[in-house]
Amino acid sequence: MEAQRHIESAQEEALSLDLRRTLVLGRYLQAWSMPEYRIVMTGRQGRARIEIYFFPPAASGQPARFATVGLSRLRHGSGAVHAEWMMALEEGLGGESVDRVCAYLCDLIAHSIENTDGAEPPRVMGASPLAPEKWTAKAILIDELRGESEALERIAVGSETVELQWVVPISQKEAALILDQGIDAFDAHVEGMAHSIIDPARPE
DSSP states (O other): OOOOOOOOOTTSHHHHHHHHHHHHHHHHHHHHOOOSEEEEEOOGGGOSOEEEEEEOOSSTTOOEEEEEESGGGOBOTTSOBOOEEEEEEOTTGGGOOHHHHHHHHHHHHHHHHHHOOOOOSOEEEOOOTTSOTTOSOOEEEEEEOOSSOGGGTEEEETTEEEEEEEEEEEOHHHHHHHHHHOHHHHHHHHHTOSSOTTOTTOOO
16 A cells, blocks of 8 residues: 655644644643643634643642633734633633633634734723623633743744733723723732632622
C-alpha cells in the first residue's frame, strides 16, 4: 500500500493550531492538571477553530476553570490580536452545568470577535439575556489575569507572545462601577465583599 504524504507549513491552518495548542495547553496542564472536557467552536467552512477546555477543581473548595486555545489566532476588526481567555468559577459553577457555561462562553467569544476593537483591558460587557439563568452576575469584566501563576500571563508561541486574560461574571451594578469610577474602585469593592468574586450566583 502506498502511503499518502502531505507536507504542511507551520503557517498553514492545521499545523499552526497544533503548535499553538501544544504550547498553550501545555502551560495550562502544568498549572491546572488534566482537563475533563473540550468544546470546539468552528466558523464558516470549519475555519477559525477555537477550543474551550474545562479544568475541574483540583480539590474541594478550589475553583473550576474554562480556558480557550485558538482565540489568539484571530484578529479584531481593528487588526489587534485577540488574547486567550480564562474564566474561573466556584466549584458549583453557580448552579449551572459545564455545557451551559461553555455555551455562554461561545456566545461571549462570538460577540467579542464581531463587535469589539481589541482595546486593552479592563473591558466591560453589559448584562446579557444570554447569561446563564441561575447567575445573578450577568455582565462580564475582561481584565489582566489575576490569582494565577505568572507563567500563564504571557505564553511564547514562536515569535509571538500570547496573553491570557481573566473573564469574570459581574453584576450590572459592578459593571457601572467600573465604567464610572474605574477598576481600582471595583478592586476596593471586591475586597469588601462577603462572597467570592468567582461565585456568579452571589447576592447582588
